Amino acid sequence: MPQDRLLVGVFGAPHGVRGEVRLKSYTADPMAIASYAGLTDESGQRRFKIVSARPVKDDLLVVRVEGIGDRTAAEKLTNVAIAMARDALPPADEEEFYHADLIGLRAETQEGERIGIIANVLNYGAGDILEIRPDAGEALLLPFTKAVVPVVDLNGGRVVVAPPVEVLAREDED
Numbered sequence: 001m002p003q004d005r006l007l008v009g010v011f012g013a014p015h016g017v018r019g020e021v022r023l024k025s026y027t028a029d030p031m032a033i034a035s036y037a038g039l040t041d042e043s044g045q046r047r048f049k050i051v052s053a054r055p056v057k058d059d060l061l062v063v064r065v066e067g068i069g070d071r072t073a074a075e076k077l078t079n080v081a082i083a084m085a086r087d088a089l090p091p092a093d094e095e096e097f098y099h100a101d102l103i104g105l106r107a108e109t110q111e112g113e114r115i116g117i118i119a120n121v122l123n124y125g126a127g128d129i130l131e132i133r134p135d136a137g138e139a140l141l142l143p144f145t146k147a148v149v150p151v152v153d154l155n156g157g158r159v160v161v162a163p164p165v166e167v168l169a170r171e172d173e174d
Contacts, residue, residue: 014074
């Protein structure tokens with residue numbers, strides 16, 4: 001995705017026969033996505049306006065999208081990612097980061113030794129996890145907490161990582 005756009009959600013399967021569709025929201029307040037103007041697909045070519053939304057569970061909503069009036073039209077939205085212009089979103093607060101800003105940063109130890117590159121930011125419900133791809137070997141999955149990632153230096157293009165003892169012990173065993 002272009003750097004001037006941020007991923008804010010993804011459409012899921014249709015809901016019913018009247019054109020409603022499920023939406024997984026990636027915004028801090030899941031319902032806020034329904035009020036955003038300027039929603040597009042990843043390329044920025046196709047525009048979407050959410051005319052109604054209701055929560056289903058956690059970050060999952062059922063929405064009605066302008067111009068989508070039946071199940072067949074809703075099916076065409078399945079797995080379509082929703083993005084917004086970066087400058088339309090508020091700047092991240094202190095100690096908050098857009099995932100897009102973290103992906104691609106160099107991960108290194110407190111001594112400056114390179115560990116790898118952040119390839120993804122995952123969340124399975126218990127908090128964010130950084131997927132770090134080393135130059136060789138398997139990816140590392142580390143919790144994105146202040147204890148494990150004490151420094152995020154966006155301007156320097158790096159994060160400082162203090163891997164938990166469990167990770168270090170496993171590496172020493174190899």
